[in-house]
């Protein structure tokens with residue numbers, strides 16, 4: 001199930017929106033993805049398809 005204890009971070013700039021400073025920290029991808037989808041839709045008017053979700057998962061990094 002979900003990993004605990006590590007913090008993950010997503011930066012919008014890491015998926016191509018270099019001018020977007022939005023970023024998010026969370027404990028799991030499952031927790032973060034809905035918020036990322038929400039941001040993508042509201043700010044970038046982008047509806048995330050499977051391929052984009054995969055791209056986002058790859059951009060989520062563990063932070064110390």
Ligand SMILES: [Zn+2]
Nearest residue numbers: 012017020022
């Ligand atoms: Zn953004």
